Amino acid sequence: MTEQAYCLPRxxxxxxxxxxxxxxxxxFLFRPAVEAPVGGWPLLVMTDGNANFPFAFASLVTQAPYPSGTGVDWGVIAAIGYPTDDxxxxxxxxxxxxxxxxxxxxPYVEGGPPVRIGGSGELLAFIDKQLLPRLAEVVLLDATxxxxxxxxxxxLFTLYALFEKPDLFANWIAASPTIYWEGSEILKNEALRQTVAGNEVMLHLSAGEYEGEELAPFQYLNEDAAVRLVRKKAERTVALAQEMADRLDGAADGIRTQFELFAGETHMSVVGPAVNRAIGIAFRRPNS
Known part of the structure; x- marks a missing residue:
């Protein structure tokens, strides 16, 4: 038996x-095999591309061939990752x-370099000024x-980008956002958010059931259960996302919100369901 490397088609x-x-x-880029519609393809841009791209690929290629049953049409996925296999x-x-x-x-590990944050503005500028124009050169896209x-x-980055440049995307999908980070400093960005200039945009916030004030059943068996529970209650991932959705929904600045709780999911297991929902939002079949 000869084994060979496998890659994801298209x-x-x-x-x-x-x-x-x-x-x-x-x-990481996926383009449909069929001809683009007259107005161009819808586009889904993702962070953490190395981890999230395979979920998105699988979700799209299993649903888009059956649009009348799934409500999902074809589109382009561009996931921003790093030159690593991790x-x-x-x-x-x-x-x-x-x-x-x-x-x-x-440092994450003893003797390692300090961990720095604060570069979201640079990444947002990269997406706006380099990535989107580059993608438009290689595939026909619908900018709306x-x-x-x-x-x-x-x-958290998705929220930051929304508050800074709300017209850049039509749909903003923030799963398990770390709103608590640095004393919920992102709320300052929310308070100073820019008004949407064009059509209304949609913000979809979500979290897993076990990102609230209860651990998953198996987590209670872990040695760190007590510490983990204290941390979860301080982070308030579910509550803060729900509160933001309620606060922003119907706001006069053109943001419409949704909140979704994924039953039975933890902070990491929620990635699959959340990416699947992102596919459904980004590539929703018109009138479905």
Whole structure:
């Protein structure tokens, strides 16, 4: 028996370095095999591309062939990751997805470099000024049907980007956003958010059931159960996301919100359901 490497059909990747300097991003790209519609394809941009792209690919290719049954049509996925085989690059994602101001934290491991956050503005500029134009060069896209998805720190980045440039995407999908980070400093960005200039945009917030004030049943068996429970109650991931959705829904600045709780899911297991929901939002069949 001869084993061979396997790749996901219709997928490619390319590395793109910021014009302002720094290490390149790895962009994972899926383009449908069929001809683009007259107005161009809808686009889903994702953070944590190494981890999230396979979920998105599987969700789209199993649903888009059956639009009348799933409500999902074809579209383009562009996931922003890093030149690594690991699902996450912890150091780079901390900088890219952690909103300003710039701050440093102790190393992840003893003797390692300090962890820095505060680069979200740079990543947002990269998406706006480099990534979107580059994608438009290689595939026909509908600029009115763009969506952004992020989970955890990526969800926090999604909120930051929404409050900074609300017209950049039509749908903003923030799963398990770390709203609590730095004393919920993102709420300052919310308070100073920009008004949507064009059509109303949609913010979908979500979290897993076991990101609230209860652990998953198996987690109570862990040695760190007590510490984990205290941390979860301080983070208030579910409550803060729900509160933001309630606060922003119907606001005069053109943001419509939804909140969804995924039953039975933890902070990490919720990635699959959350990405699946992002596919349903980004590539929703018209009139479905």
């Amino acid at each position: 997928t490619t990747y390319f590395d793109l370095a910021p014009e302002t300097g720094g290490d390149p991003y790895r962009i 699902p996450y690059d912890a150091m780079r994602r901390a900088w890219d997805l952690g909103p300003p101001p710039v701050k440093s934290y102790p 049907r763009r969506s952004l998805f992020g989970h955890s720190f990526g969800g």
